[in-house]
Amino acid sequence: MNEIREQARAAYDRNLAQKNLNERMSARMILAHAGGLWRCDNDLLATLHCYLDYDEVVILDSQDIPRKVQPLDLFNAVRIRHQELMNEWLVAYAELARTRTAKDV
Amino acid sequence: MSEGACIIASNSGELDYIGLAAISAKLIRKHLGLPVCLLTTDIDDHLDFDEVVMIDERPASKRAMIKGDTHITYEWKNDHRIDAIKYSPWSRTLLVDADYLVLSDLLKPVLDCDQPFMMIDSVYDITGRNSFAGMRRLPDHSIDQRWATVMCFDNTAEPVFEAAEMVRNDYAYYAAMFGFPVRPFRNDYAFGIAAHLLGIPRLPFSMAQLPPDCSVAADDRGLKITHANNVLRWRGDLHVLNKDIAIDPSILEPLIG
Numbered sequence: 001m002n003e004i005r006e007q008a009r010a011a012y013d014r015n016l017a018q019k020n021l022n023e024r025m026s027a028r029m030i031l032a033h034a035g036g037l038w039r040c041d042n043d044l045l046a047t048l049h050c051y052l053d054y055d056e057v058v059i060l061d062s063q064d065i066p067r068k069v070q071p072l073d074l075f076n077a078v079r080i081r082h083q084e085l086m087n088e089w090l091v092a093y094a095e096l097a098r099t100r101t102a103k104d105v
Numbered sequence: 106m107s108e109g110a111c112i113i114a115s116n117s118g119e120l121d122y123i124g125l126a127a128i129s130a131k132l133i134r135k136h137l138g139l140p141v142c143l144l145t146t147d148i149d150d151h152l153d154f155d156e157v158v159m160i161d162e163r164p165a166s167k168r169a170m171i172k173g174d175t176h177i178t179y180e181w182k183n184d185h186r187i188d189a190i191k192y193s194p195w196s197r198t199l200l201v202d203a204d205y206l207v208l209s210d211l212l213k214p215v216l217d218c219d220q221p222f223m224m225i226d227s228v229y230d231i232t233g234r235n236s237f238a239g240m241r242r243l244p245d246h247s248i249d250q251r252w253a254t255v256m257c258f259d260n261t262a263e264p265v266f267e268a269a270e271m272v273r274n275d276y277a278y279y280a281a282m283f284g285f286p287v288r289p290f291r292n293d294y295a296f297g298i299a300a301h302l303l304g305i306p307r308l309p310f311s312m313a314q315l316p317p318d319c320s321v322a323a324d325d326r327g328l329k330i331t332h333a334n335n336v337l338r339w340r341g342d343l344h345v346l347n348k349d350i351a352i353d354p355s356i357l358e359p360l361i362g
Contacts, residue, residue, distance in 0.1 A: 010335070010336050011334050012335070013233065016335075016337065017338070019233065020337070027211060027313075028209060030214045031214055037218050037308075037309055063306035063309060099338075102336045105329065105336045
């Protein structure tokens, strides 16, 4: 009886699940390259894209440390990590969208 | 250069920290591919670890934690972290608490970058209740609180450990200065002050943390967490403050796969 009561009471907060997913995936969008840590977001992709015709540039990494990098190498690494994580994010999001009640969790 | 993880664990009363460290070691191997060293004061056959280093006993303090509707009091042996740089067999070490569950590759880039020392700067409560909002800064609000739950360092990080040792040796003085209690000793404060003094760069992500009043179950889909009447599913790295996992670490075995 207690178990049935607990199941009936159990609640699922979809907004919280969504917020946690964003936080978890965004934390993982980090890559190590040329000694620095880089957040593989749209800003970094756009910045690197501006420098693709340069052999070497200096840009700030995600810890605000200036790093000398070869933009094409970093761009390729960031693009791969970005898409890996985006695909994982899509799968997790689709699963989350299917979860409606506590019994589906 | 050798890379590996270290877990400091010694059993305390009904808390099987070494059993929990063995599960954590398997998760570290699975998700980060690193060898794991146990730093312990307990003489036993520790077959679940790649290396075992015996460390000296240090003074412990009493600590109370919520357990279901009641609480438990246990000896908190948390005073060894400052000596980890001396004990670690690796030239680049990832030091994690036994109750930090590695369930993703989140920490891999931290090992691969060139900073000699890094630790967690901020945490968030995955139950959405902001339980740790009051711990963003030290109690006198002067400097940010950092978290010694996860640290990454190489052999050149000695100045940080020396600064943390300086705080430990004069803990009452620093407690009065920053407004935290004199007992129990907390690595978060000692290393947080050291990191502040030495201007250690901040990590670009927060650590997921689970408050002690939540219960944890595991299956092949990850962790299922219950708090009040709410349930949620979790599949990433997580620092679990609930002591049930230390009382019965076998509840986490389905995560190993």
